[in-house]
Each structure stands twice: as C-alpha cells, then as structure tokens.
Amino acid sequence: MAFKSPKGTRDFYPNLMRVQNHIFSIWKNTCKAFGYEEYEGPVFEQLELYTQKSGEEIVEQLYCFKDKGGRDLALRPELTPSLARMVNLKAPELKFPLRWFAVPRLYRYERAQKGRLREFYQLNMDIIGCTSLTAEADLISAVIEMLCAFGLNDKDFAVGLSSRRLIREFLAAQIPEDKIGQVYRVLDKRGKITEDLFNKMLTDLSISQGAIESINSFLNATTLSELKQMQCGGLLDDAVTELEELFNTLERVGYTGYLQLDLSIIRGLDYYTGVVFEVFDRNKSLRAIAGGGRYDNLLANLGGKQLSGVGFGIGDVVLYELLKEKGLLPEKIYGPDYFIVTFGDVDADLLSFARALRGRGKKVLYPLESVKVKKQMSQAVESGADKVIFFGSDKAPAGHFEVKNLETREQAIVAFDDL
RNA sequence: GUGGAUGUAGCUCAGUCGGUAGAGCAAUGGAUUGUGGUUCCAUGGGUCGAGGGUUCAAAUCCCUUCAUUCACCCCA
Numbered sequence: 357m358a359f360k361s362p363k364g365t366r367d368f369y370p371n372l373m374r375v376q377n378h379i380f381s382i383w384k385n386t387c388k389a390f391g392y393e394e395y396e397g398p399v400f401e402q403l404e405l406y407t408q409k410s411g412e413e414i415v416e417q418l419y420c421f422k423d424k425g426g427r428d429l430a431l432r433p434e435l436t437p438s439l440a441r442m443v444n445l446k447a448p449e450l451k452f453p454l455r456w457f458a459v460p461r462l463y464r465y466e467r468a469q470k471g472r473l474r475e476f477y478q479l480n481m482d483i484i485g486c487t488s489l490t491a492e493a494d495l496i497s498a499v500i501e502m503l504c505a506f507g508l509n510d511k512d513f514a515v516g517l518s519s520r521r522l523i524r525e526f527l528a529a530q531i532p533e534d535k536i537g538q539v540y541r542v543l544d545k546r547g548k549i550t551e552d553l554f555n556k557m558l559t560d561l562s563i564s565q566g567a568i569e570s571i572n573s574f575l576n577a578t579t580l581s582e583l584k585q586m587q588c589g590g591l592l593d594d595a596v597t598e599l600e601e602l603f604n605t606l607e608r609v610g611y612t613g614y615l616q617l618d619l620s621i622i623r624g625l626d627y628y629t630g631v632v633f634e635v636f637d638r639n640k641s642l643r644a645i646a647g648g649g650r651y652d653n654l655l656a657n658l659g660g661k662q663l664s665g666v667g668f669g670i671g672d673v674v675l676y677e678l679l680k681e682k683g684l685l686p687e688k689i690y691g692p693d694y695f696i697v698t699f700g701d702v703d704a705d706l707l708s709f710a711r712a713l714r715g716r717g718k719k720v721l722y723p724l725e726s727v728k729v730k731k732q733m734s735q736a737v738e739s740g741a742d743k744v745i746f747f748g749s750d751k752a753p754a755g756h757f758e759v760k761n762l763e764t765r766e767q768a769i770v771a772f773d774d775l
Numbered sequence: 776g777u778g779g780a781u782g783u784a785g786c787u788c789a790g791u792c793g794g795u796a797g798a799g800c801a802a803u804g805g806a807u808u809g810u811g812g813u814u815c816c817a818u819g820g821g822u823c824g825a826g827g828g829u830u831c832a833a834a835u836c837c838c839u840u841c842a843u844u845c846a847c848c849c850c851a
Binding site: 414 | 810842847848849851
C-alpha cells in the first residue's frame, strides 16, 4: 500500500517547490523594499493562546495535542497571537512602531476545498504601535505592489476597503446594542445569499423594516459621497472622514484603479476595530486573496500594553490558484551555468575540473554516470543549464574548451580563464 | 458534520448493449558509437481504488467501504 500525503497537505516536488520559492521570494523582497523586518515564532503554542481570544469552540478547528508533560498545545492556525505574545514580552525594549513580517506555515483542522488546505503558508505584515492612517496606507500599498510584482494588475484584482468602526457606529444608531453581534453574522453572508433571504434573516432578528432598508442602502454604497449623504445626524463623521483620508492618500500615490469601497467586508467577528480590507480577484471566482485591518485591543487582551496594530495576511493557496489562472506561474527553471559533457569517463579529472569552475563562482553540473553524449545533452537541456562544456575534446587546444550555448546553439572554443 | 461529483498506465483521459484493457503525452531502446527540445520505428508499463454480490462472463449492474474533489457549515 502506497502512502499518500495527509488530507489537506501538499508534497512540494521540485516543480512545485520552484513555484513556491518564487512566491516566497516576491513576498519577502516586497517586505524588504518597504523596510519591514522578518521574525518567526514557534510552530506550536499553548492552546490557551488561541482559546483565550476565540473561545473553546475554536478547538474543533485546531490541531491540538498534549505533550509528554501533559501540556495542552496547538499547531498555530494563525501567527498574530504569537506576534502579540512576542511583542508583549519585549515591549519595554522594543522601538515602536514596529514594522515586521513573517511567512509562517499554518495549520487548520477543517475540510479542504478549492483555495483552502489544512497546511498552508501565509505572509503576514504588521505595524504595531502606530495609530496613524499612514500605517494602513503603507500596508495596502505593499500588498498592491507585491501583487503587481507577480505580474497582476488592476484588471485582475482590487482592494476592497471597509471600516469596522463605521459599520459598528452605523448599526448602533439603527438597532439595539445586543443585536449587533448577530447582525454582523448576517451582514457577512450578504454576498452569498439572495436579497430576500438576507432581509428575512434580519426580520427574524426583529429588525424593523425601516432599519433593514437603511442597512441595505448603507451596504450598497460604493462611493464616499453616497455614504456622506446618508449620515445619521453626524454620528458617522469621524469614521467616514477616516476612510476618506485613506482613499485620498492612496489615490494620490497612484492606486486609484485598485481601490473600491466595499462595506460588505466585515472580516470575522472580533479582533478588528478600525479600517478593514480584503483583496479579491475581479472575477470573484476565488475566495479572498488577502485580508487585514486595524486591531486596537488585541495586545492588551493578551495581557500587554494598549498598543494599536494594523496588519494583513496573504495565503499561498489562493494566490497560487490566481497566478495559475492568469498564466503567471514561472516557467523558466533555474539551472546551472554549465553542464559538463564528457567524451570520456566520469572520473576524478572531471570532478576536479568542475571544482575549479565552482572555484570561479560558477554553478556546475555534470553527469553522474558515463553515458552517451547524446544522452548527456538531453540531461543538460533537462537541467536548465545555460551552456555545455565539452570535456576531453580533441578539437580544443590545451587550456581551452568547446562551449555550446544551449539557447543559441552556437559553439565556440574558449580559454579556461574566460569561462 | 451535511450534500454532490469522480476513482482505469507515471500524467490527462477513452472504454458503446456486461463478452478478460485502449489512446495521447511521458519513459526506455533504436534509426544516429562526438552534440539537445523536431521526425520515424520499436519496447516496457494495469490488483480497472478496495471488499462483497448478481451472472456462463463484470472496468461496466447492485451493495458496502476507502480515497480524491467541489459546495454548504466555518473561515482567525
């Protein structure tokens, strides 16, 4: 019986690993271009780190276990609690604001489906200890630049901006405080269900017809001016102004085509308190590519100081699906500079020649067994090598080698020093 | 946890009314013993997911089970 990889996990054969490294490298290069520093935490944490924030029911969605000392642990389903924990521990000596990133491997015990696995990677970028909207602007700018670096553009994706604060304040003006949590859940489903069902679900929560109409027109707003017209006696001024400022900034930087007001974005239930955003593909055929927002209380809730953070995560699985759909996965394989083809045996002479070339900083590959030249040529092409060096050729004078460029098929005699 | 779809060669998939298994690609060898992605020829490769049932006969029909996948629930 052959073993398969466990449900919801992937085997990264070199073909796929190459793509994965491409994704990681664009992620990390973008973070570095923005000056963020990399950090990392443990792959497992105390179970309580997650239950404290989200309640016991989250245990169903976690890979959790007891270690040999009887401690309850869980494989991390997200990195932000670890980040908060790490920041809290060293807060006195850290220089705020922090701009940190990480590429954690994460684990969630749930049914796998398109764009969603049990083991995956996610880039996290966070700013901690900054209340300025520039933090939001910086992160949104980073996610746009990063996606563009993959070859995507404003026809492929957009950033939907919303505000938990605005939605909360709007709802507070419409409906009783104790209903807000339930209403959030319904709002979150709005995109997937019919309008009638949406209205019915709100009616079932004893929301008045007037309030339902008001909620619908609020959520349908696609521009800030629409939003301003429906303000309830100035209650929402600050939250709207905040969004307006963020839009203005990002538009002036040059991201107009990428931005969209989308108040249907709620992002989970707790955790976020201010601006929230999601990146989605224009076809809307995939789940969200990235998502994030501002969290004011997370660090304090985990026993630290009151520090405001903003962050987002972007997973590798949906991004991969999108890049594949758009034909943007890298095809060219990274290969060595030289593949040595020998007319004689693969022996110590060949290996020491390879060693000399590597000493000159070249990436060098050679056949591991003495096989026909024809077959060696195939191996050379297969390896993605730029050039072939013919070793043991009687057509080249001493200290010189026949070199063939595999792309142009041109062949020349080159002195060792010019290799 | 619920519902649908799919399991046949390394990969992508055909397989009609039930009659003991096919193609393309890939692999290997040759045409071509010192030069690669083309071409031609040949060769190898199968527990038809597994188990049971019906039948003279099952990849095909029935039952069970496992796996994969999509959607729902959930989505940090």
